[in-house]
Amino acid sequence: MSLDHLPRRDNDSEFKHGSVFHHNSVFTASLNDDAVDEVIVHRGQEVWTDRDGSLSFCGVVELTELQFFLERTLSEAGRHLDRLTPMVDARLRDGSRLCAVIPPIAVDGIELSIRRHRQQHREIASFADPPVIQLIHRLVDERHNIIVSGPTSSGKTTFLSAVLTNALADGDRIVAIEDTCELQPQQNEGAGHIVHLEARQQSTDGSGEVTLQDLLVTALRLRPDRIVVGEVRGAEVITLVHAMNTGHDGSMSTCHANSPVDAIHRLSQLVLQHSPNWPEKSIIDQLHRSIDAIVQVEKTPQGNRVVTDIVQPTINGLTSIVSSGEVNGSLQSRDQRYA
Template sequence: MSGYRGFAGIDPAGPEPVAGETSDELLVRRLKRLLLEEVDLSELGRLDESQRRTRLERVLNHLVSTEGIILSTRERTNLVRRVVDEAVGLGVLEPILADPAVSEIMINGHDTVYVERYGVVERIPSGFTNNEQLLQTIDRIVSTVNRRVDESSPMVDARLPPDSRLPRGARVNVVLPPLALRGPTVTIRLFPRRYGMDELVQRGSIDRPTAELLEAAVHARLNVVVSGGTASGKTTMLNALSAFLPDHERIVTIEDAAELSLDQEHVVQLETRPANVEGRGEVTIRDLVRNALRMRPDRIVVGECRGGEALDMLQAMNTGHEGSLTTVHANTTDDALARLETMASMSEVDVPFHALREQVNSSIDLVLQLIRSPDGTRRLVEVSYLSSRRRDDFVLHRLVHWDPRAAGPSGTTGNFVRHPVHPALADRLEERGERVPDGFVRAESASGADVGGGVSWS
């Protein structure tokens, strides 16, 4: 892909005529060319983005008037914004990025754009004029993080830091032809706004007693795994749990793309690095987990375990780094344990299967399961305590589960059902100065279904 000519991608000669171009698109091209003739490029280069946009909008309003273009106030505003967006911004993506309800943007070729709002994916009517315009926008996006994508390197995955256009930051993935058969494909995941546990309670994603139980568990240094499918809210829950970490502890976070936002003072954020165009320089999650153990962390927070780093994470949880947090892709709590066991076996270290089982049993305390419903609702549907030890088969005891058929508050359907707290868990909480929250009761026995429906499996 060739770079831009002139300032901010405006070509002094003007783009070539495009078949099927509408009168609006022709007008935008014409105004972009006139704009370049009017502005002082050296002056614009000294301004920040906000000042640059203000300057260009002022010039464009003058051009619209001198050209005798008759428009209503609203039409003029929209036209000026569109021209400036294409000149110094991201074109048709600008209004989408400004919508706080949008969490993901999916571009499947220049004329097909989908967005996700509140968990629901929908196609929007606007699109890019042609592949050339989309490629220019892609070039502008990846160049902000000193990356490039072209025929010789047709894939890129990068994190965009927060700025005036992306106050939350984003992760962008680009795939170009010939790998993408239907044209340039772009996926932009806008990092979620941080929700505290109180907000999750208000949204119905979790109930108050369960939130208090999780707070007590984090304070008591229990190791917690957050499980769920894609876009089920794992990072949001991990952020909410991280808010309970003490301010005086040294916390190391490890992520593929830095999405977590912690308010504590003593936080070290680590992020992976992909290989360069020569295939060198890659730094993986596992590399960072191993290095984190040399950084004297009190707690380790891994954005997602999905490979051999699971073994290092389990060993860290079991050797003085209690109270650590991580997420895993799985559809149920027992699947999450099986996934951790399988991923730990992916390490180059030859560990017997029974030893891996012992690592999981010794390391994990709580497993949280999240789902995204068909209507886009994200909810905690289960919290389970892993009571098995050593090389025994996994035994999970439910503490909470979501019952869609149970009577809810104010006559609604669907509610959180709480179960007795396993005695070992209650003891752990009390030993660390915490208590079993109101709304829960301590179980009288630690046997089977008497304790929250214990399930044993091998």
């Protein structure tokens, strides 16, 4: 299924969000609803919305409208969909994130998800009670290497943006590397630098790909005080670990995991996948020596994003300093943890 044959429209006054041209359609209304967190199209026609974690069916969208939206929006983003490239991730003009899959990969019809970009900025203080927040401030101020872990939509990116806002206020130069640019720390004039680097998919002829690993190597040459990887999911984990362990203190990343223990396991499996000759015990030891703290964030049944746990890797395993949102230990330096 190629979208290249679809007609183009030149009157941008008809487009409020990307390429939507049916002003009164359920699809357009959902995209323009500020209360919606995510718009989903299922099986090429069903429109669903996510509001605070709750999915609701809204109606159906015409296939021609959906195809036109994808063709126009992806063209603006420099991406494309066709039989040879049936899956795509893209950042829209307003910062929203789009993921689309078309037949034959999507067997029952086009599958589309658009995660709305929120300009809401949260303070670190909103994620936990004051004693926990004091620990988080120490983690940042003392330049500990931090992994933020959590399930999907738990607030990892929002929390990391809040942390980076504090780091920028201290005058740090931060190089942030992401598949799709989502980190949005607040920056005051005269404060530190935030350099955003975004990966790029290969073109139709197989050229032009820029991976997170490529960007991470470049970031090391841009005089960073801190290196931030939006989410570790591939070979870049090895370079990030080396960076954390060779003078780039205060680096940060996120990891999709249901607990700090799961985060270490996931990171070790990523390293093993890309360095199969590296003994797993050595991988775990290297991760423990490179990562100073794992901060777990969760979404509560009420829809709030909060810090639930903070652990520190030590020579004896993982040591808890925050559990279920309550401080139950003291923060240790790297030397103390490996004395």
